[in-house]
Amino acid sequence: MFSSPIIAAPMAGGTTTAALALAADRAGAFPFAAAGYKTAEALAEHLAPLRAAGTDFGVNLFVPRREPLAAPDAAALLRYRDELAAAGYDGLPGGAGPTITNEQLTDFWDEKIQLLLADPVPVVSLTFGLAPESVVQALHRAGTRVVASVTSVAEAVAAAATGVDALVVQHGNAGGHSAAFLPAVSPGPGASPGPGGVVELVAAVRAAVVLPLVGAGGIGDAATAKAVLSAGAVAVQLGTALLRSEESGARALHKDALADPAFTATAVTRAFTGKAARALVNDFVSRHSAGAPEAYPEVHFLTAPLRAAAAAAGDREALNLWAGTSWRQAQDGPVADIIEGFLKGL
Template identity: 35%
Template sequence: MAGWKHSTVSQRLGLRLPIVQGPFGGGLSSVALVAAVSEAGGLGSFGAHHLDGDGILRVSADIRAQTAKPFALNLWVPFEDSDDPQLSAAEFTTHRDRLAPYFKELGADLPAQPARFMPRYAEQVEAIWQARPAVLSFVFGAPAPEVVDRCRELGIVTIGAATTVDEAIALEAAGLDMLVATGFEAGGHRVAFLQQPERGLTGLFALLPQVRDAVRIPVIAAGGIADGRGIAAARLLGADAVQIGTAFLACEESGTHALHREALFSPAARHTELTRAFSGRLARGIRNRFVEESRGQAVAPYPVQNWLTGQLKKAAQAAGRTDLGSLWCGQAAPLLKVRHATALMQQLEQETDALLG
């Protein structure tokens, strides 16, 4: 048995391979993908920050109906008033009307202000405790001490995400069991929480050994890893496991729209950009018309902007368009070759065996 497969992460979580599937928010995760990755020996993950308590319980039950292996659920830690933004009707109208020309172009009605832009975080946490997944991972900071303590009582392993050494130290001090060191190559949101994300744009292979030297808890490497070479390099730099996002996002089993999946395999995936245009928070995706036209424009705060562009994205997808919706994508997308999760896990294992076996 190849030594790279044995680590504190794989041993603690009962995994055959120290590979974590990145948790995708906004409906991009799927039960089928989680089950496929977990069945293949990795840790399947489901981004649950858009689900209410009942939704989390349903998803957990559906995953367990497909696999008895460990899996993770992921939540976003609230920031400032993101859990329940106080927005007047006039303020909502101002933010919405900036996008009105796009809705008109797509022949879609302007959306009305919702009662809430996101489910309540406290309700989500309570549901997680009922569901009792093997792992609960967090982004955008550390949960409150009582949340960490309750997870420990229930036997739920907690994982945080860091974009800097200082954030890694803070997560360890908060009592989390493991952390993900996230390089700026990663697709989706920059999960910084101690400073503006624009000030912490460090590549994984510079960040990883510094984090490894700074903390004692297990470190999972993320950002720019899409094949066995990335896994081997991360393990040699001190990672106890790797987290892979874009390669799994591109799999047929994911919740990604077919238009998005095809874009990940297209030449367009060579050109990604960090932007706040889609959610109000900095995130990496394929550069498209909306990203280009949003430069220098005012953007509503998260989660208001996220909700508004989510409505726009639905209309764009219905029209078969990729120019007006988010296409989350990491910088390793040009390395993608495989379109099914089980085959991807096999490829990752075989390639890493060849290098480290």
């Protein structure tokens, strides 16, 4: 299914650059491109270097929410906007908040699916939900392998029923957004990652489905990666482990924070985007996790100018410093050196 036991995770928002993906490929890892937050045109431009290299690679898509916000969540979104306004952050949009087009709400899903059907890629992975079986079948007809992201046995069983080719099994220790799509397992603010770790979760999913599995979440060293493979995964996916690399497009503030002993913990929060995500605990996480509604991507667009202003001002206390629980093990330097260290330890 994959050409390597190491996969370079797709990290949206500019972190996974084409340079990172190509360097990961040259180092012997399987590279993913991140389509999240990109228009179809921007995605095509992002993929051009990977296509030109003729390598085996994947593209990750956000599965959109199609229904409008429930009334309680919409009301909570307005309260959250008022909470942030009262806190006096620079850049926060005034009035009723940012204008969001339908294409932005769905993350340009229809346009990107059409692009990937017209000009197929080797692998498409899905997160935040399951694609309709018709979309999975269409991608298969185009010659594309399809991977779904899951966070529990129940989600794995549901994903397998859609006809996908493999699963990324993401534990709650992962940095950034949770892939959870079933409400019963979606983590809330401050949630612990649950019993065990990615090794135990992979083993549980392995007992329930027959698809190839990729383990993800809290994999900071080769020993953990080896244990995940022994539990039944065909590969492991590295995200936070690559954040500080030279090729990463993460902000310097973010990279430096991962190495700063002043940060002592991570937490699951909806404060930045309205979707549960694990980040280093800073002032924004501490102050606003409790009030943040489950409203993605509306909260993402609400806080985007705030976060941009914080980055411009060098204020890491108002930034989304995504980090998995093994963030202290993240190394700087070339991606090739980081991946080589993992491969040598397997």
